Structures are given as structure tokens and as C-alpha cells.
Amino acid sequence: MSVRRHSFRGATRSGAPRILIVEDEEIIAEDLGYRLRDWGYEVVGLAHSSDRALELAREHRPDLVLMDIVIQGTMDGIETGRRIQMEVDASLVYVTAFADRDTLSRARITSPIGYVLKPFQDRELRAVVELALTRHKARIRDDQTRQTLRLLAKRLQDVREEESVRVSRRIHDELGQLVTVLKFDVAWLDHQKERLDPDLQERLTQVVERVDAAAASVRQIAGELRPGVLDDLGLLAAVEWMARDFGQRTGARCIVHERGDLMRLDGRTATAAFRICQEALSNIAKHAQATSVEIHLERRPGGVYLEITDNGCGIKREALRNPASMGLIAIRERARAVGGRCSIAPMSGGGTRVRARLFEGGGMEA
Ligand SMILES: Nc1ncnc2c1ncn2[C@@H]1O[C@H](COP(=O)(O)OP(=O)(O)OP(=O)(O)O)[C@@H](O)[C@H]1O
Ligand SMILES: [Mg+2]
The missing domain is CATH 3.40.50.2300 (Response regulator)
Structure with a gap:
């Protein structure tokens, strides 16, 4: 040489x-x-x-x-x-x-x-270096594309969250107020019922029922968009509310276990945990055929640990790998957006486990 x-x-x-x-x-x-x-x-x-x-x-x-x-x-x-x-x-x-x-x-x-x-040899060295640099460039481009997609996903989630808060507040405050006033009016009429014809009395009973149904519906829609309880009473109360609602809707047993002080979590972390839980429960209701669900919420140094397990049919490997599994992607991105990690997997004894470790003040800059 x-x-x-x-x-x-x-x-x-x-x-x-x-x-x-x-x-x-x-x-x-x-x-x-x-x-x-x-x-x-x-x-x-x-x-x-x-x-x-x-x-x-x-x-x-x-x-x-x-x-x-x-x-x-x-x-x-x-x-x-x-x-x-x-x-x-x-x-x-x-x-x-x-x-x-x-x-x-x-x-x-x-x-x-x-x-x-x-x-x-020269030729061999040059070929390997060229190939390596081409792959390096492609990897950097891929990393950048992935990072852009991540930021986009985070931005979409943030915008959606802000929109949900806004619409939920308006439904709750404006529509809710109107329905409440309507309820008072109808209740007043109901008290004067004897003064009305039997036909009108029957009609009034229907109106009372419908106004009650409208009030319940307003509460339900506002709550589904963004439960006020999350902002007012914190993550634990919101998850307990969601678990109760899930149990009533599906007939499955849904238990929440808590540990540590979950009250003073920052808003972004609490929202991320709540939305992960919401998507996991919605998946269980749709896909798992489970009879029992357990939610563990635990305050850990720097953030919160969340685990949702069901005893259903167990998530399939293909679903986990499928790039079109947008609900699963949303769960992972929610965790990543607060600098956290998350795993979704079938359990050896059957059922599915979603785990997330979320950090306060962590995550990507938008
Ligand atoms: N707890 C679960 N048990 C069994 N299978 C599950 C569970 N959670 C998710 N899956 C499977 O993973 C797939 C992907 O879930 P994902 O939430 O991404 O989509 P989806 O629920 O089908 O639709 P979307 O969430 O967009 O309404 C589901 O179609 C289902 O097959
Ligand atoms: Mg889903």
C-alpha cells in the first residue's frame, strides 16, 4: 500500500x-x-x-x-x-x-x-462509503419526516382538545342555561296542570319528559367532548366518571385503582392520561368482548403511571403493527407528546394491556 x-x-x-x-x-x-x-x-x-x-x-x-x-x-x-x-x-x-x-x-x-x-481495495471502499452515505441521507430524511408527522399529530391533538374545550363550554354554558330555564318554565306549568284540559295535561307530561331528556343529552354531549370534572375535580374523578359510564353502557365490571396524590397534576399530563384512558375504553367496548376492566392510576415522581387491562379476546399482533390503527397511534402519540412512553400488548393469560408512563412538563415543542 x-x-x-x-x-x-x-x-x-x-x-x-x-x-x-x-x-x-x-x-x-x-x-x-x-x-x-x-x-x-x-x-x-x-x-x-x-x-x-x-x-x-x-x-x-x-x-x-x-x-x-x-x-x-x-x-x-x-x-x-x-x-x-x-x-x-x-x-x-x-x-x-x-x-x-x-x-x-x-x-x-x-x-x-x-x-x-x-x-x-479502492473500489470496495468507495462503494461501501457511497452506499453508507446514501443510506445515512435517507435515514436522516426519514427521521425528519417522522418528526414532522409527530409534531403534526401533536398539533392536531392540541387543536382538537382546544376545540373540544371550547365547544363543550359553550354547550354546557349556553345550551345548558337555556335548557335549565326551560325546565323551570315547564315545572311552573306542571304545577298548574289541574287548570288544563286532560289533552293538554298529557301533552305537558310529554314536554316535561322531553325537556329532561334534552338536559341529560346536553350534559352527556358536553361531558363526552371534555368532561368538566377533569378541569374541576381532577384526573381521578374524571376517570372514575368514565369508568362508571363505561360500566353502565357495556355491563362490564370496571374498577379504578388509585395511588398517590393525583390532584395536582399539570393540565397537559392529566388530559393525555384521560384521553388515553378514553381511547382504551372505547376500544375495549368495541373490540374486546370483555367482562372485566381494571384501571390503575398512580402518581409517580415527575408524572403519572396509567394501566388499563381487560379480560377480553386480546389484541392481535397485526392490529398493533397496522399503520392504519389510528386509535392506537393516537394513544402512543398522546404519551410521546408529554415526553412519555406507552405500550399496548396482549397478555399471556388473555386480554389486552395498555400502559403509559407520562411526564409532567415533558414532551415536544410545538
Ligand atoms: N382492547 C382490545 N382488545 C382487542 N382488540 C383490540 C383492543 N384494542 C384495539 N384492538 C384492535 O386494534 C385495532 C386498532 O385499534 P384502533 O383504536 O387503532 O382502531 P379502531 O378502534 O378499529 O378504530 P378507531 O379507533 O379509529 O375508531 C382494532 O380494530 C382492534 O382490532
Ligand atoms: Mg379505537
């Missing part, structure tokens, strides 16, 4: 893919760097040790790291690669003379984009 000395410090060509070389044999490192520069890449640095590799990666944020597995320093190339990936959004290609099974399976955990075995 011919060795060509070259200084890479300050070698910039704006827009060119940025590559960091981690290789403890100086001659190989210099040669790699020379070739890559020659092909139009920007070599942001040569590191001979794990510590220097981390330093350079933090400083230059390369697109790609060509990583020797056996290097000097406190960590080997695989561990260094893992640390670099955790800290900066770089892709990895291992350049190595060792390709035994153990090494490869350890290396695989870091999802490298490729391997180049030493000694390497």
Missing part, C-alpha cells in the same frame, strides 16, 4: 459529506483519509484512540464514521461507535481485519451500515 502524507486539518469543502476516521494505525488512517479526500469527501479528523474519536465526533458531528474495531484507549471501536451514535447522529462503517462471529454480533448491536475488511 502506498502511503501519501496529507494534512486533513481544515480540509473543508462545503456541502461534501463529512467523514471521521478512527484507526489506530497511523499509516492506514492517513492513507484512508487521503483517498477519501481525493474522492471529494470532507475528512473532519483522524483519531487513533477512543477518547479522541469521541472528542472529534462531538466537535465536528460527522455524517459517517469509519471505525476500526481494535483501537487504543479506554473503549474498543464497537463501544466507541455506540457512544458516538448516542451523542451525534452519525452512521457507522467498521473497517476491520477481524470478522469473527462474536465481534460481528457485538458490532451488529450498533446497526452499522457496512463493513470493510482490511486490506481493502
Whole structure:
């Protein structure tokens, strides 16, 4: 192998893919760097040790790291690669003379984009680097698209929530007031009933019933949109109200277990927990054929833990993977929007479990 000395410090060509070389044999490192520069890449640095590799990666944020597995320093190339990936959004290609099974399976955990075995040929190296950079770009684009979709989902949920609060308040305050006044008027008439013809008396009885039904309906619609109890009495009261309503509608037993002080939760976290619970219960009513549902609500440091289990038919793997499962996606995004995590899975003994850990003050900026 011919060795060509070259200084890479300050070698910039704006827009060119940025590559960091981690290789403890100086001659190989210099040669790699020379070739890559020659092909139009920007070599942001040569590191001979794990510590220097981390330093350079933090400083230059390369697109790609060509990583020797056996290097000097406190960590080997695989561990260094893992640390670099955790800290900066770089892709990895291992350049190595060792390709035994153990090494490869350890290396695989870091999802490298490729391997180049030493000694390497120009064509082979170039093909692997090109492929790695193309995949890196595609991955970055995918990540950006996913992030955009997430923000969009969060925005939609926020807008919907605000709208629900607004419409629910108007229904409750304006329509609710009107119906209440109507109820007083009708009650007054009802007291004068004896003064009316029997026909009119019968008609009045119907009107009283209808006004009562309208009042109940107004309460139900406003509550479904956004239960006032969530804002007034907190998450636990709102979930208990929902559980009672669920039990009455489906005939299933629905028990709420609580732990810790759930009163002083911030509004976003309480809303997220409430909506997750609402979607989970709506799914149970629609799909599970369950006779028993348990809801656990627990205040934990920094947020709240929520678990909803049913003893129904159990959610299918296909439903969990289906990108059209919008209700499940909404549950996951609700959790993510407050910096939380969530899992939805069938249970080994039958039924389904939805779990969410939600954090106060966590989550994405809109
Ligand atoms: N508790 C459950 N038990 C059994 N299957 C479930 C349960 N929850 C969800 N599923 C399955 O997961 C699928 C996806 O649920 P998802 O909430 O995304 O959609 P949906 O309820 O069918 O429609 P939408 O929520 O949009 O009205 C359901 O169609 C159902 O097959
Ligand atoms: Mg659903």
C-alpha cells in the first residue's frame, strides 16, 4: 500500500459529506483519509484512540464514521461507535481485519451500515462509503419526516382538545342555561296542570319528559367532548366518571385503582392520561368482548403511571403493527407528546394491556 502524507486539518469543502476516521494505525488512517479526500469527501479528523474519536465526533458531528474495531484507549471501536451514535447522529462503517462471529454480533448491536475488511481495495471502499452515505441521507430524511408527522399529530391533538374545550363550554354554558330555564318554565306549568284540559295535561307530561331528556343529552354531549370534572375535580374523578359510564353502557365490571396524590397534576399530563384512558375504553367496548376492566392510576415522581387491562379476546399482533390503527397511534402519540412512553400488548393469560408512563412538563415543542 502506498502511503501519501496529507494534512486533513481544515480540509473543508462545503456541502461534501463529512467523514471521521478512527484507526489506530497511523499509516492506514492517513492513507484512508487521503483517498477519501481525493474522492471529494470532507475528512473532519483522524483519531487513533477512543477518547479522541469521541472528542472529534462531538466537535465536528460527522455524517459517517469509519471505525476500526481494535483501537487504543479506554473503549474498543464497537463501544466507541455506540457512544458516538448516542451523542451525534452519525452512521457507522467498521473497517476491520477481524470478522469473527462474536465481534460481528457485538458490532451488529450498533446497526452499522457496512463493513470493510482490511486490506481493502479502492473500489470496495468507495462503494461501501457511497452506499453508507446514501443510506445515512435517507435515514436522516426519514427521521425528519417522522418528526414532522409527530409534531403534526401533536398539533392536531392540541387543536382538537382546544376545540373540544371550547365547544363543550359553550354547550354546557349556553345550551345548558337555556335548557335549565326551560325546565323551570315547564315545572311552573306542571304545577298548574289541574287548570288544563286532560289533552293538554298529557301533552305537558310529554314536554316535561322531553325537556329532561334534552338536559341529560346536553350534559352527556358536553361531558363526552371534555368532561368538566377533569378541569374541576381532577384526573381521578374524571376517570372514575368514565369508568362508571363505561360500566353502565357495556355491563362490564370496571374498577379504578388509585395511588398517590393525583390532584395536582399539570393540565397537559392529566388530559393525555384521560384521553388515553378514553381511547382504551372505547376500544375495549368495541373490540374486546370483555367482562372485566381494571384501571390503575398512580402518581409517580415527575408524572403519572396509567394501566388499563381487560379480560377480553386480546389484541392481535397485526392490529398493533397496522399503520392504519389510528386509535392506537393516537394513544402512543398522546404519551410521546408529554415526553412519555406507552405500550399496548396482549397478555399471556388473555386480554389486552395498555400502559403509559407520562411526564409532567415533558414532551415536544410545538
Ligand atoms: N382492547 C382490545 N382488545 C382487542 N382488540 C383490540 C383492543 N384494542 C384495539 N384492538 C384492535 O386494534 C385495532 C386498532 O385499534 P384502533 O383504536 O387503532 O382502531 P379502531 O378502534 O378499529 O378504530 P378507531 O379507533 O379509529 O375508531 C382494532 O380494530 C382492534 O382490532
Ligand atoms: Mg379505537
